[in-house]
Amino acid sequence: MTEPLLRADGLVKHFPVLRGVVFRRAVAEVHAVDGVSFEIAPGETFGVVGESGCGKTTVARLVMRLVDLDDGTLTSDGEDITRVRGEALRKLRLKMQIIFQDPFASLNPRMTVGDIVGEPLHIHNMWKDGGPRRVRELLDLVGLAAEHAERYPHEFSGGQRQRIGIARALALHPKLVVCDEPVSALDVSMRAQILNLLKHLQEEFGLTYLFISHDLSVVRQVCDRVAVMYLGQVVEVAERDALFDRALHPYTQALISAIPIPDPELERKRRRIVLQGDVPSPQDPPRACRFHTRCFKAQEICEQIEPELEQRCDDHPAACHFAEPRAPVVESPA
Amino acid sequence: MTELDPKAHSIPLADRVAPVEQTIDGEIVAPAGLEAAFQQGMEIKARSQWDYARRRFLRHRLAMLGLVGLVIIFGAGAFANFVAPYSFSEIDLNNLLHAPTTQGHHFFGTDSIGRDYFSRVIWGIRTSEEIGVFVAVVSSIMGLIIGAIAGYYGGVVDNLLMRFTDLVLTLPALAILATVGALWGGGSQWRISFILAFFFWTGIARVVRGVFLSLREKEYVEAAKAAGAGDARIMFRHILPNTLGPIIVNGTISVAAAILTEAALSFIGFGIKPPTPSLGVLVQEGQTNPQQWWLTVFPGLMIVLIVLCVNFMGDGLRDALDPTQRRIRA
Numbered sequence: 263m264t265e266p267l268l269r270a271d272g273l274v275k276h277f278p279v280l281r282g283v284v285f286r287r288a289v290a291e292v293h294a295v296d297g298v299s300f301e302i303a304p305g306e307t308f309g310v311v312g313e314s315g316c317g318k319t320t321v322a323r324l325v326m327r328l329v330d331l332d333d334g335t336l337t338s339d340g341e342d343i344t345r346v347r348g349e350a351l352r353k354l355r356l357k358m359q360i361i362f363q364d365p366f367a368s369l370n371p372r373m374t375v376g377d378i379v380g381e382p383l384h385i386h387n388m389w390k391d392g393g394p395r396r397v398r399e400l401l402d403l404v405g406l407a408a409e410h411a412e413r414y415p416h417e418f419s420g421g422q423r424q425r426i427g428i429a430r431a432l433a434l435h436p437k438l439v440v441c442d443e444p445v446s447a448l449d450v451s452m453r454a455q456i457l458n459l460l461k462h463l464q465e466e467f468g469l470t471y472l473f474i475s476h477d478l479s480v481v482r483q484v485c486d487r488v489a490v491m492y493l494g495q496v497v498e499v500a501e502r503d504a505l506f507d508r509a510l511h512p513y514t515q516a517l518i519s520a521i522p523i524p525d526p527e528l529e530r531k532r533r534r535i536v537l538q539g540d541v542p543s544p545q546d547p548p549r550a551c552r553f554h555t556r557c558f559k560a561q562e563i564c565e566q567i568e569p570e571l572e573q574r575c576d577d578h579p580a581a582c583h584f585a586e587p588r589a590p591v592v593e594s595p596a
Numbered sequence: 597m598t599e600l601d602p603k604a605h606s607i608p609l610a611d612r613v614a615p616v617e618q619t620i621d622g623e624i625v626a627p628a629g630l631e632a633a634f635q636q637g638m639e640i641k642a643r644s645q646w647d648y649a650r651r652r653f654l655r656h657r658l659a660m661l662g663l664v665g666l667v668i669i670f671g672a673g674a675f676a677n678f679v680a681p682y683s684f685s686e687i688d689l690n691n692l693l694h695a696p697t698t699q700g701h702h703f704f705g706t707d708s709i710g711r712d713y714f715s716r717v718i719w720g721i722r723t724s725e726e727i728g729v730f731v732a733v734v735s736s737i738m739g740l741i742i743g744a745i746a747g748y749y750g751g752v753v754d755n756l757l758m759r760f761t762d763l764v765l766t767l768p769a770l771a772i773l774a775t776v777g778a779l780w781g782g783g784s785q786w787r788i789s790f791i792l793a794f795f796f797w798t799g800i801a802r803v804v805r806g807v808f809l810s811l812r813e814k815e816y817v818e819a820a821k822a823a824g825a826g827d828a829r830i831m832f833r834h835i836l837p838n839t840l841g842p843i844i845v846n847g848t849i850s851v852a853a854a855i856l857t858e859a860a861l862s863f864i865g866f867g868i869k870p871p872t873p874s875l876g877v878l879v880q881e882g883q884t885n886p887q888q889w890w891l892t893v894f895p896g897l898m899i900v901l902i903v904l905c906v907n908f909m910g911d912g913l914r915d916a917l918d919p920t921q922r923r924i925r926a
Contacts, residue, residue, distance in 0.1 A: 326822050355824035368815040372837045381833075382823040430819065 265340060266301040267438055267470050268325065273298040274333035275320050279545065290545045294320040296494035297334070299571075302438070307464070307471040309485030309502075311478060311517070313541060317494040318474045319363070322442040325472060326360050327351060338438075356386065359431035363443035365423035369415040375401070375426055376411030382433040400429040404459060421452035428459065432467070440472045445480060457484055478521050482506055490514045493544055493552045496571055500578035508587040510580035512559050515588045551582070559584045649841075652916035659912020665905040669898070673721035680715035685871050687711055696890050705890040707881065716873045717894050723874040724855045724902070727789050731854035734793040736847040739800025740839070746801070747808025748831055758805065761798050769795045769857070774866040785868055788861070792854050800846050807839045841917035845910055852906035859899055875899050 275295040278288035295317040302308045310318050323329045325336065327343065335344045343354055359382075362368035369378055380397045383389045388396075398408040404425040415423055424444060431439055441460065445453040461484065463469060475481050481488055481502075488505050490498045490513065498511040509515045516535040523529045537556045542548055548555050554564035563583055571581040653659055672679045681701040688710040696705040696713075704713035746757040776791055811817060812835065820830050855875070861867035862876030870877055875895045882891030 323818075328818055328821055352824045355822065360819070360822045362815050362819060364815055368819050370816040370820075370834055373833075381820065381825070385824045385829065427819075430823070434823075 265304075266337075267304045267339065268302045268472070269337040270301075270321075270325065270334065271299050271337070272334040273321065273324055273331060273336070275317075275324055275329065276332055293494050293544050293547055295324065296547070298491070298494070298496050299334075300489055300496065300499065302470060302472060304437070304470055305464075305468055306486040307473050307484055309473045309475065309481040309488040310491060311475055311481050311488060312491035314476060315541060315544065316491045317544075318476070318491055319442055320494075321491075322360065322440045322472065322474050326358060326440055327354065328360075352386070355382075356434045357436055358438045358440065359434060359436040360440040360442060361424070361427050361431050361444045364447050365420050365427055366415075366447075368427055369423055371415055373414075374411065375406075375413055375415065375418075378415070378426060379411070379429045379433060382430060386434060388434075396433065400433055403432065403463070404429045419452075420448050421455060424448060424452075424456055425459070428456075428463070432463065435467070436469070438470045438472065440474070442474045443476065444473075446475065446477060453480070460484065478517060490517070493541065493547050495552060495581065497553065497582070498578070498580040499571070504578050508577075510574065510578070510585040510587060511553075511582045512557050512584070513553050514580075553582075649916045653912055656912035656915060658908045659916070662905040662908030662912065665901060666909060669721060669902055669905065670725050672718055673725045676715075676718045676722045680712075680718040682712040682715040684716045684719035684873050685711065686715075693885065693888050695888075704894045705888065707888075707891060708885055713890065713894065716878060717875075717898060720873040720875045720878050720895060721898060721902075723785060723868060723872060724858060724876070724899075727785060727792065727858045727874070728851040728855040728902075730786075730789045731792045731796055732847045732851040734790070735796035735850060736800050736843055738793065739797035739802075739846075740804050740843060742797065743801035743804025743806075744808055744831060744836070744839075747805035748812055748827070748835070750809070750812075754805070754809075757801075761801050764795065765798050767795070770860065773857070773861055774864065778866055785872065785874075788858065788867055792857060795857075796850050796854060799850070800843060803842045803846060804839050807842065808835055811835045811838055841913075845914045845917060848906060848910040848913055852903040852910075855899065855902055855906075875902075 273295050274297055276291040276293055279290040279292060280286045281289045298317070298321055300308065300310075310321060312318050320329070324331055327336075327346070331344060335342060337343065338354070338357065346354055369375075373381075376394075376397050379400050380389065380393055383393050383396060397411055401408055401410055406422065406425055406429070410418075415426065418426065424447075428444075444460070445456050448456060457480065460471070464471065471484075473481070473485055485502050487499065487501055489496045490505070490511065492513050498505065498509065498514045500509075505514065506518060509518050512535070516537050519533070519535045523532065535558065537558075539556050542552070542555055548565075550566055550568045551557070551560075551564040554560040557564065559582075561584070567583070569581045569583045571579050573579050574582070574585040575587075688706065690710065691702065691706045692710045693708055694702055694706040694710075696703055702712055702714060704717055707713055707716070742757055742761070746754040773791055773795070808831075812830075817830055817834050820834055825833070858867055858874060859876030859879065862874055863880045865880065868874040868877050870881065875898055878895035879892055879899070882888070882895065885891055
């Protein structure tokens with residue numbers, strides 16, 4: 263593997279739960295991210311999937327250095343970016359940008375589209391050499407018209423707004439773009455367009471994506487490699503096809519078994535894994551293996567020894583003592 | 597229903613709901629309003645939130661009434677040296693306690709030492725107006741700075757600043773004003789103004805803090821941060837514009853509140869010292885001649901009129917700047 267564009271090593275972020283008015287004290291901690299490690303190679307699309315509340319978005323914000331890490335290290339191109347501040351952090355912004363989930367909340371309603379897309383250029387003193395031209399270029403790139411620069415975000419549809427967000431993220435020619443659920447707020451027809459746009463931009467500019475999503479079918483469509491998260495930890499990392507064909511972790515298997523199959527015949531025949539109960543509170547995650555409270559394979563060892571994320575029986579790592587591929591549920595639709 | 601005004605050359609996109617029929621230059625046009633508009637050579641223009649607010653304000657009858665009243669009254673005060681027929685201290689011993697008359701332009705009569713009361717009221721408006729506007733501006737700026745810092749940085753800073761705000765709020769303003777006014781106010785208009793401003797910033801600080809507190813968590817603020825924006829840029833470019841609405845409303849209302857407080861203070865003798873007239877001073881002086889009704893009624897009426905106009909305007913601004921309302925069209 264070539265030198266990774268981004269390496270995350272043991273990321274930890276706990277959010278305190280505060281009580282009291284004048285004298286605030288932490289009464290508990292939400293373990294949003296608890297020891298997450300991964301590497302992203304240049305040019306690939308690395309997916310992170312998981313249910314809501316599993317810490318996906320926190321990973322995105324940690325990688326972007328929008329919140330500070332409690333522990334762990336971030337390395338980009340061999341440079342430690344865990345604690346960079348001030349000017350160095352500003353420089354880092356040139357390399358890494360983010361597309362947000364909610365296209366309605368991520369655009370300032372009081373700024374015109376031109377101002378929004380041009381803001382990164384202003385911040386990095388790049389406005390003077392051809393700022394307005396660059397804004398037109400960016401709008402054109404994401405499929406909007408140059409006249410749209412004069413308008414306000416409320417005049418656009420969700421899909422168009424997401425295009426504005428993408429244009430803003432591309433303004434500084436970043437290498438890595440963190441996509442935090444970029445299509446989950448859009449309707450299905452819009453979704454395909456935005457995903458195609460992202461694909462096209464990746465080919466044109468050699469972008470690397472950290473793609474965060476809860477939607478396995480979207481992940482399957484766009485990602486090269488995928489990490490599955492549960493309660494702040496990565497339970498399995500694999501190449502896309504390996505993950506969807508030979509999932510090793512019972513949680514991943516349960517998720518994949520829940521993807522609807524378009525063919526009604528097959529849909530009726532397949533066996534789903536239905537998990538019991540809810541996701542435990544991240545304020546007080548289960549000991550040892552965090553999945554043992556809902557796992558259909560759980561044994562005594564799962565409550566005592568935490569399984570490491572390591573190579574076990576197949577070609578990719580999984581954090582389960584009993585990792586093994588599931589017997590084929592139905593004939594492959596192909 | 598929506599009416600297309602050819603002079604405006606603009607149609608808000610929000611109003612794309614096809615109306616039953618539309619009139620352009622008196623002609624009935626088919627419901628396809630937009631196409632018709634394009635054929636007429638019109639173009640769609642983006643309208644900012646300030647455009648909407650201005651339109652809403654101009655349509656608010658009471659607010660416009662307040663604005664017109666205020667322009668007249670404050671205008672007279674601001675140009676007192678041209679409007680007032682006499683100086684505020686010119687004594688005419690031949691005309692003591694004269695009832696209101698048009699003779700010699702004594703519209704509001706004269707007081708016990710023969711000064712023209714109309715002129716004194718006009719000059720009094722000027723003093724009160726200066727105090728009101730000064731207090732509103734200074735306290736808004738103070739409140740804005742304190743609220744912005746508290747709300748943006750949060751945590752300990754927020755706690756300290758807000759407890760200080762609470763402390764100022766708990767002080768019995770009038771009692772303290774009277775004491776401080778007596779100690780070193782010395783009747784100077786500017787010192788009184790500063791003391792008043794010190795009591796008026798708390799409301800604005802709280803409002804601004806609230807807005808900063810909620811907006812700093814917005815995704816677009818995070819997006820600006822991700823683009824590399826510093827604290828100053830985020831505060832001024834992204835959050836501040838959203839606080840201007842409440843600040844303008846609050847500031848307007850505090851003009852009236854400051855004028856009232858100054859009047860009360862002068863009335864009990866701790867405010868502006870004679871012979872400089874302020875509306876409160878005039879009411880207080882009028883008290884000494886209870887038979888001459890014009891001495892209390894005219895300055896009192898002025899106070900009521902000013903406060904009423906300001907409050908009407910404040911209401912109109914509040915409605916106009918409320919971004920959740922977008923009823924006004926055309």
